[in-house]
Amino acid sequence: MFYNGAMALDRDLHVAVAARWAATTGRRGSAWEMLGATGVRGLRVLVESGALDRLLCTDAGGPAAQVLRANCARYASLGATSLQWDARRAIPDGRFDAVDVDPFGSPLPFLDAAFGSLAPNGLLSVTATDMVVLAGADAPATRRRYLAEPVQGRLGPESGLRILLRTLSDRGEASGRAIHPLVSYVRDHYVRVYVLVAPSTGPAPVGPIDSTSWDGPPLRTQGIAGPMWLGPLFDATFLAGLGVPEGAAQAATLGRLLERFTEEQPADVPFYYEPNTIAKDAGLSAPPATDLLVNALRTMGWPTGRTHARDGGFRTRAGRTEVYRAARSLSAAHPDRGSPMPGSLPGPAERA
Ligand SMILES: C[S@@+](CC[C@H](N)C(=O)[O-])C[C@H]1O[C@@H](n2cnc3c(N)ncnc32)[C@H](O)[C@@H]1O
Structure with a gap:
């Protein structure tokens, strides 16, 4: 049974993002937490953000599914349901305003189902913990799985974040949609992004970086890095309205993190x-x-x-x-x- 107390801050931020998103849309929406484990993430968003009127939590694991069922049953009156389900497949006829992908390791196996299940202008949130691959320690695997040349060394995690965003951008583009990052960040052993997925209106800001002509921070890499997301990590207006939610488990730490996002x-x-x-x-x-x-x-x-x-x-x-x-x-x-x-x-x- 998977429960990671160290991700409490990350879940606090999810509550904050969901509350802000609901404030911008002016309504509550439906959500699918694809990789639910105990359901703590989706249930916290349901109970604390006021953003959702319906939440489906799925997990493939046997013991996890039982705990998940019991936890969701406690919040059935708020719209929580659960299902033992392989999240590599979309829920038949399922359409959700928000979809969350929070796996062990790579989110790649779940992206088709996630994109296929998002309602127009939906909110997609994705974690990746396969940092050995994304951050450049295993470049052949980055090339093979993410079709990109990673940056090695200290800027590797950010290049992983940008390679993940480019991957999401490519998936969206395959169905005429574009991603619009609201909040994207690097933390200890993972990267995480919140993006809106809306009809595409032009070319995405993705591409390679040629380290020989690049005028930004030195990449300590020979030749080409990427292709990766070269656009913003944050939406300025969205970020300006993000606050620490009441009842946050790590309010002070989240406050400092939001201040740092705002500063950069x-x-x-x-x-x-x-x-x-x-x-x-x-x-x-x-x-x-x-x-x-x-x-x-x-x-x-x-x-x-x-x-x-x-x-x-x-x-x-x-x-x-x-x-x-x-x-x-x-x-x-x-x-x-x-x-x-x-x-x-x-x-x-x-x-x-
Ligand atoms: C990192 S945990 C999810 C953590 C959870 N979102 C939270 O905030 O506590 C990943 C979960 O994915 C589940 N899982 C792995 N492969 C799956 C699949 N193909 N379909 C559905 N669930 C899967 C595992 O059983 C595990 O509980």
Whole structure:
């Protein structure tokens, strides 16, 4: 029986996203939690967000299905039902306003059923924990399964997030639809995305990155990376209305995570810089302090903000030359200021 207490924060965020989504649509909708386990995720969204009038939770596992049945039965009056079901197959005649894919490992086996079951303009949420494949530690598997060249090293998890988004974009495109990311993020051992799936109106922002001509943060990769999602990770308006739900299990941590999303959103471009790698590349004796460098770039007019993806990392719309130039002038002006980061995000040990 699968229950992961460490994902409480992630479920808090799901409640927040669902509540915000319902506020934007102005109505309650139906949802399918494809990989339900105990049903805790879908049931929390049903009970706490006010976004749903109907929830179907499925799981293939024998013992899981029994617990799932009992848990959903407790909330039948709110519209919860359960089914023992192989989620690689769509529910016959099933159409849902929201579909959640939260597997062990790769979401790939479930995507056809998920896309086939979404109502027009539906909300699709997807977790991937196959980070060895997505984040570049097994590049042949990334090529084989996700048809992409991963980025290796510290930017690997974000490249995994972007490869997942591109995969979803491709699946949508196959049926004339496009994805619109609302919130997409990297955490300890997984990536997760919330995207709207709506009729396509033009080409998707996906493609390869040629590391030799790329002007963003150095990818430490030879040649081509991707193809991957090159568009935004966040919808600015949606994010602005996201709040910590009442009853959140990890309210303070979620609040800090939302603040960090909000800080990086104006500079929502692929990949982020880190002071130590800048120092190495720019030949500085010590890494510049992130807060000073972020402020310097902002003062120069470049939208810049610390990222949720890595403590000490920041995104900026400035090109690499401007970033390195700003770092060099800071280093000359403040030779004594190294780079301990204020306002660090908590690590996994702090979560219940
Ligand atoms: C990571 S857990 C889901 C966690 C759950 N969403 C939560 O928030 O607690 C993955 C679940 O998928 C179920 N599962 C694996 N393969 C499946 C399949 N083909 N169809 C339906 N359920 C499946 C497993 O039994 C397991 O309970």
